[in-house]
Amino acid sequence: MNHVLPHASSASDSPSKIAVITGGSRGIGAATAKLAAAQGYAVCISYRRHDAAAEQVCQTIRAAGGVCLAVRADVSSEADVIDLFDRCTEAFGTPTALVNNAGILETQMPLAQMSVERLQRILAVNVIGAFLCAREAVRRMPLSVGGKGGAIVNVSSRASCLGSPGEYVDYAASKGAIDTLTIGLSREVAADGVRVNAVRPGVIHTDIHAAGGEPDRVERVKTGIPMQRGGAAEEVAQAILWLLSDAASYTTGSFIDVAGGR
Incomplete structure (x- = not known):
């Protein structure tokens, strides 16, 4: 059952900037939420x-x-996603920003070992979830439906370009779908006051690597990164907030790679 955490604050008057950030409790999502609030x-x-x-x-x-x-919500559930946007609207007003960040990966393995259940889980959250959230945003944000306009930033991955062979080909493919969503949706809604862009993080210090079975993956692969280090979630958040901001007012259907040159 979905619920709002107790003691969640609401604005005393309707704020002009309202952001839905999926997967906002940890990692890139949490860093983005804190920076957005600031x-x-x-x-x-x-x-x-x-x-x-x-x-x-x-x-x-x-x-x-x-x-x-x-708000607790499984983004692969249509009902949960609709509830998420409804609760946000009830608390603050119509969203003006969406950060499509929620995503999962599973244990490193080559494609030959992947079960259909794993593939279905990855695609349900990473692809269908992102599409559902984007759909709900563009049902509310456009000027033509009475929204204020706004911006969507999809959190893709450099894996969409590199393929993650031997580790996460399924995750990489799911992020390839996010890249396509970014391009296509940006063109659908560009004339209606909504911009759609994406960031493609590289190897970032978050606990997603533990989910893949290798908590110290950043240390292992950092020598293959031109900048010789992993990135911080806050560095990705800075790129996301720029794409949401008026400073990016003529930017849509675009990508920022936050990957240390990889």
């Missing part, structure tokens, strides 16, 4: 399991004077 957004984060982590993100935002709502 830049004046009312923030609605979704999370799937980690109640305490989601509440900690909201507490950090509130302590700094911002407003944050945390």
